[in-house]
Amino acid sequence: MALMELKNVCTFYGNIQALRNISLTVEEGEIVTLIGANGAGKTTTLMSICGITTIRSGEILLDGVDISKKNPHQIVSMGLSQVPEGRRIFPQLTVLENLDMGAFLRKDTDLIKKDFEEVFDIFPRLAERRNQPGGTLSGGEQQMLAISRALMARPRILLMDEPSLGLAPLFVHNIFEVIKRINIERKTTIFLVEQNANMALKIANKGYVLQNGVIKMAETAEKLLANEEVRKAYLGL
Amino acid sequence: MDYFIKLLLSGTAKGSIYALIALGYTMVYGIVKLINFAHGEVYMIGGFTALIVGGFLSTLGMSIPVVLLFSILASIIYSSAFGFTIERLAYRPLRNKSRLSALISAIGISMILQNFIMLAQTEKYLPFPSYLPDLPFLQPVREYINSTQFIILITTSFIMIILTIIIKFTRIGKAMRATSQDKQMAQLVGVNINQVISVTFVIGSSLAAIGGVLICSYMGQINYYIGFVAGIKAFVAAVLGGIGSIPGAVLGSFILGWTESLGTGFISSDYEDAYAFIILILILILKPDGILGKNQKQKV
Numbered sequence: 163m164a165l166m167e168l169k170n171v172c173t174f175y176g177n178i179q180a181l182r183n184i185s186l187t188v189e190e191g192e193i194v195t196l197i198g199a200n201g202a203g204k205t206t207t208l209m210s211i212c213g214i215t216t217i218r219s220g221e222i223l224l225d226g227v228d229i230s231k232k233n234p235h236q237i238v239s240m241g242l243s244q245v246p247e248g249r250r251i252f253p254q255l256t257v258l259e260n261l262d263m264g265a266f267l268r269k270d271t272d273l274i275k276k277d278f279e280e281v282f283d284i285f286p287r288l289a290e291r292r293n294q295p296g297g298t299l300s301g302g303e304q305q306m307l308a309i310s311r312a313l314m315a316r317p318r319i320l321l322m323d324e325p326s327l328g329l330a331p332l333f334v335h336n337i338f339e340v341i342k343r344i345n346i347e348r349k350t351t352i353f354l355v356e357q358n359a360n361m362a363l364k365i366a367n368k369g370y371v372l373q374n375g376v377i378k379m380a381e382t383a384e385k386l387l388a389n390e391e392v393r394k395a396y397l398g399l
Numbered sequence: 400m401d402y403f404i405k406l407l408l409s410g411t412a413k414g415s416i417y418a419l420i421a422l423g424y425t426m427v428y429g430i431v432k433l434i435n436f437a438h439g440e441v442y443m444i445g446g447f448t449a450l451i452v453g454g455f456l457s458t459l460g461m462s463i464p465v466v467l468l469f470s471i472l473a474s475i476i477y478s479s480a481f482g483f484t485i486e487r488l489a490y491r492p493l494r495n496k497s498r499l500s501a502l503i504s505a506i507g508i509s510m511i512l513q514n515f516i517m518l519a520q521t522e523k524y525l526p527f528p529s530y531l532p533d534l535p536f537l538q539p540v541r542e543y544i545n546s547t548q549f550i551i552l553i554t555t556s557f558i559m560i561i562l563t564i565i566i567k568f569t570r571i572g573k574a575m576r577a578t579s580q581d582k583q584m585a586q587l588v589g590v591n592i593n594q595v596i597s598v599t600f601v602i603g604s605s606l607a608a609i610g611g612v613l614i615c616s617y618m619g620q621i622n623y624y625i626g627f628v629a630g631i632k633a634f635v636a637a638v639l640g641g642i643g644s645i646p647g648a649v650l651g652s653f654i655l656g657w658t659e660s661l662g663t664g665f666i667s668s669d670y671e672d673a674y675a676f677i678i679l680i681l682i683l684i685l686k687p688d689g690i691l692g693k694n695q696k697q698k699v
Contacts, residue, residue, distance in 0.1 A: 234586035243587075252580045
C-alpha cells in the first residue's frame with residue numbers, strides 16, 4: 163500500500179476550481195516532487211492534504227485511511243508534517259521554542275532531547291541562535307528553522323513547499339543536500355513542491371507536473387529530466 | 400506630597416482592576432483578532448454571581464473568609480461558562496466570515512446579557528457587602544492605602560504572576576502564543592486551535608470574574624450596567640498598551656488608573672470618565688499601535 167495517495171481530488175476557492183481530479187501516489191521512502199508554474203495549484207495541493215483547505219471531492223489516503231475530513235491537528239498526529247511556503251516561523255518565539263512547537267504532539271521527552279541535538283547537528287547555525295526570536299533570523303536561517311521544526315515532529319512523510327524560494331544560490335544547493343540526507347538517514351518520505359524543477363528532479367525518484375490544476379505528466383524523475391517538453395517549460399533549457 | 404502618594408496608590412488599585420479586565424480583551428484579540436465587547440458583561444455577571452452566592456452562604460451563617468472563597472470560586476466558574484458559551488454560540492460560527500460580523504455579534508451579545516441581568520435581577524443599584532477583611536497591620540499607613548485596596552493589589556499581582564507562568568512555560572501557553580502569531584502554522588504543527596480559543600475565553604472570563612468581585616467589594620454596589628463602563632475603560636487600557644500585548648494591557652491599565660486618580664484629585668472629579676477617552680485620543684494620534692504594540696520589523 164502506498165504511504166500517501168490522492169484520488170481525484172478537487173478543491174475550490176468559492177466558484178473557482180483550483181484542483182481538477184488530482185491523483186498521485188507517494189510510496190514509503192521515496193522523494194516525490196510536484197513541479198509547476200506559479201498558480202498551478204501546488205500550494206493548494208499541500209494545504210488540501212494538510213486539512214487547512216477543505217476539498218470538495220475525492221479522497222486523500224494516508225496508510226489507506228481517508229484523512230480528507232480530518233482536522234489539521236489530527237493529520238499531524240498521524241505522522242504528516244509540512245514546511246510551508248514562506249517558512250512561517252513564529253516570529254516572537256525563540257529558536258528553541260519554535261522547535262518545541264514542532265514537537266507539540268509528542269510525549270516522548272527523551273527522544274525529543276535527542277532530536278534537538280540531531281537538528282543542531284544538521285544545522286549548527288541554529289544552535290548558535292537558540293535563544294534568539296525566530297523573526298530576527300535571516301531568510302536562510304529561517305528556512306533551516308522551518309525544516310528543523312517539521313523534523314521535530316518525527317514525521318513519516320514530510321511535505322515541503324518551495325524550500326529553495328528566495329535563498330542565495332549556494333544555500334539552495336545546501337538545502338537540497340539536507341533534504342536528501344533526511345530522506346536517507348531518517349528514512350523520511352518526502353513530497354517536495356518546487357519551482358526549481360532542475361534541482362528537485364535531480365534528487366527525486368518520481369515527479370508530477372501540475373498545470374492549471376491538472377496533473378499533466380507523471381514519470382520517473384530521470385524521464386522527466388530528459389523530456390523535451392519539461393526541459394523547455396520548466397528547466398529553461 | 401502625601402496627597403499625591405495617596406492618589407497614586409488609589410490609582411494603582413483601580414489600574415490593577417482594569418488590568419484584570421483588559422487582559423481578557425487583549426488575549427482574545429491576540430488570538431482571534433476580535434474585540435469581545437461582551438467581555439464587560441462577563442465581568443458584571445461575575446459580580447452578580449458573587450453577590451447571590453455570597454448572600455446565600457452568609458444566611459447559612461458561614462464565616463466571612465469561607466463566603467469570600469466560595470463566592471469567588473462560583474463567580475469564576477459561572478463567568479467562564481458564559482465566556483465559553485459566548486464563543487461557541489456567537490463567535491465560532493462567524494470565524495471565517497468578515498471580522499465585522501463577529502464584532503456586531505459581540506455587541507449584540509453584550510446587549511442581550513445586560514438586558515438579561517436587568518430583567519432577571521433588577522435595574523436598581525444593589526448594595527454589595529464588603530467581603531474583604533480589614534487588615535489590622537495596615538493601621539499605620541491607613542491614610543495612604545486601605546485594606547480593600549491592599550487586597551486588590553496583592554490579589555492582582557498574584558494572578559498576573561500565575562498568568563505569566565501559564566503563558567511562558569506551559570504547553571497550552573506556548574500553543575496560545577503560537578496561535579496568536581500564526582494561526583494556520585499553529586495548526587500545521589498540531590495545535591487544536593478550537594481548544595486554544597476556548598481556553599483563552601475561559602482564562603479571560605475568570606480574570607474578569609475576579610475583577611468583578613473585587614471592584615464590587617471596593618465600590619460597595621452593583622448594577623447591570625457596570626460592565627459597560629468598566630468594559631469600555633479596560634478596552635481603552637488595552638488599546639493604550641497595544642492591543643494583543645499582555646504586558647501592554649497591564650501597563651495601559653496602570654496608566655489609565657493613575658490618570659483618572661490624579662485627574663480627579665488635581666483637576667476635577669466631574670471628568671472622571673472623560674480622562675480615559677482623552678488619553679485614548681492622544682494615543683491614537685501619537686502612537687496608533689499603542690505603547691507596547693507590535694510594530695516589530697521582520698526580516699524576510
